[in-house]
Amino acid sequence: MSxxxxxxxxxxxxxxxxxxxxxxVPPKQSKxxxxxxxxxxxxxxxRSKVRQAIDEGLVLVNGNRVKPSHSVSPGEIIDITLxxxxxxxxxxxxxxxxxxxxxxxxxxxxKPAGMVTHPAYGNYAGTLVNALLHHCxxxxxxxxxxxxxxxxRLDKDTSGLLVVAKNDAAHHALAKQFxxxxxxxxxxxxxxxxxxxxxxxxxxxxxxxxxxxxxxTVTAEGKPAVTEYEVMREYDFLSLVCLKLKTGRTHQxxxxxxxxxxxxxxxxxxxxxxxxxxxxxxxxxRRVQYLLKLISRQALHAKTIGFAHPATRQFVKFDSEIPEDxxxxxxxxxxxxxxx
Numbered sequence: 001m002s003x004x005x006x007x008x009x010x011x012x013x014x015x016x017x018x019x020x021x022x023x024x025v026p027p028k029q030s031k032x033x034x035x036x037x038x039x040x041x042x043x044x045x046x047r048s049k050v051r052q053a054i055d056e057g058l059v060l061v062n063g064n065r066v067k068p069s070h071s072v073s074p075g076e077i078i079d080i081t082l083x084x085x086x087x088x089x090x091x092x093x094x095x096x097x098x099x100x101x102x103x104x105x106x107x108x109x110x111k112p113a114g115m116v117t118h119p120a121y122g123n124y125a126g127t128l129v130n131a132l133l134h135h136c137x138x139x140x141x142x143x144x145x146x147x148x149x150x151x152x153r154l155d156k157d158t159s160g161l162l163v164v165a166k167n168d169a170a171h172h173a174l175a176k177q178f179x180x181x182x183x184x185x186x187x188x189x190x191x192x193x194x195x196x197x198x199x200x201x202x203x204x205x206x207x208x209x210x211x212x213x214x215x216x217t218v219t220a221e222g223k224p225a226v227t228e229y230e231v232m233r234e235y236d237f238l239s240l241v242c243l244k245l246k247t248g249r250t251h252q253x254x255x256x257x258x259x260x261x262x263x264x265x266x267x268x269x270x271x272x273x274x275x276x277x278x279x280x281x282x283x284x285x286r287r288v289q290y291l292l293k294l295i296s297r298q299a300l301h302a303k304t305i306g307f308a309h310p311a312t313r314q315f316v317k318f319d320s321e322i323p324e325d326x327x328x329x330x331x332x333x334x335x336x337x338x339x340x
Contacts, residue, residue: 025076034061035068038080040213053080089145090119095131100161100318105170105311107136107149108318109162113297113325117153117162119146132164139164140171151175155251159323160187160302165310173310178248184306187243188232188322190265190299190329191257192277194239199230202256206249215269216251218259225249227256235333237280237288238265254298265291265329267298291332295325 023041035054039047051068053059058081061070072078098110109128116123119130132139132149139149142165149164151174165171177183207222209215226246233240239262243253251270257263258270266272275288306317322330 019082021080021082023078023080025072025074025078027074029072029074031071031073033068034059034066034070034072034078037072038078040211042080042213053082058082090127090129090133090148091125092134093125093130094134095126097128097131097135099135100320101316103311104166105309106166106174107132107164108305109164110320111154111159111162111302113157113159113323116156118150123156128162136166138166140166140168142168142171142175152178152248154302155254155298155300157297158300158302161305161318161320162302163305163307170310174307177307181246182308184304184317185245185302186304187245187253188301188303188326189241189243189253189257190238190326191241191262192238192265192272193262194234195229195231195241195262200228202227202229202260204256204259206252206255216249216255218255223247223249225252225256227253229257237278237284238333240330253300264298264300266295267300270298272298291329294328294332297325299326299329301326 021042023038025037029037035047035050038050038059039045042050050059054066054068057065059066060079061072061076063077063079098112099107100110101108109132111117111128116127117129119125119127129146129148129150136149140151141148143150149166149171151163151165151171154160154162163174165174174183203224203226204218205220205222206216206225207219209217224247228244228246230242231239232242241262245252254264254267254270254272258267258272263271263274263277271277273292275285275292277288280288301320301322303322304317304319306315308314309316
């Protein structure tokens with residue numbers, strides 16, 4: 001299995017106590033220490049853990065033990081033995097929820113920025129799932145014990161609407177709509193710069209970055225991804241845009257917008273916190289610094305969601321308000337516009 005880099009050993013369900021992953025070093029790989037190379041290749045790995053695994057003989061190169069300083073070479077076969085972490089079940093927590101709609105089949109929840117959707121490595125508490133387990137008597141069991149009710153997800157620092165299934169029938173009905181791309185989702189984002197066209201479509205395949213496995217990048221080897229955008233309002237150096245997903249890839253909107261030169265304002269991972277974007281200087285650069293202090297995350301909000309209700313089959317649609325941090329940035333931009 002040469003694609004071991006796409007595997008997160010800390011979140012794999014149903015594995016035996018130990019799992020062996022195999023990475024074949026690609027032909028064009030340059031010389032690099034094996035501890036550095038593996039830290040980039042395996043999600044949630046740290047260099048110290050990789051070094052420890054190498055020292056314990058859990059990493060073999062062409063069947064032989066090596067030192068952390070070993071330089072990887074093209075064609076080498078690296079076998080990594082990963083211990084399975086102890087099983088952890090999500091626990092109910094009394095965390096307030098902003099519930100937009102609830103019935104006996106589902107909930108529509110307005111997730112705040114900063115909240116992780118479901119427990120995973122490094123985030124076993126304080127998630128939306130922990131809050132849902134406290135609020136609901138039952139949730140769908142289609143996913144693992146760590147993801148009850150979760151039909152889809154939002155990035156930790158993306159705010160907005162999520163639909164949650166209370167039973168398996170509702171979950172399957174909703175998941176089918178996501179699969180067929182009939183779910184109507186609308187995101188609002190503040191992005192850098194002004195678009196040449198007021199509306200358009202971004203098509204670019206996405207996959208895990210080879211340099212940083214926590215990030216996603218545009219790559220011909222990735223999965224197809226399509227995002228539609230429409231400019232709603234333009235400011236001096238930012239634009240408010242409405243976006244619709246035609247696919248649902250990880251970080252899709254953020255990566256697509258950065259790819260076309262309009263990263264989401266405030267996005268720390270994809271170039272959205274660069275105060276000198278576009279060569280801004282002087283008063284304008286200082287104004288950017290002020291606006292960046294108003295928001296500590298990407299200015300991206302899942303504003304609406306619409307779908308056929310699993311029970312009635314009638315189309316329903318729900319809306320949400322722009323969160324306070326984005327409102328503050330918009331207010332600052334509008335004040336700037338008045339003073340121009």
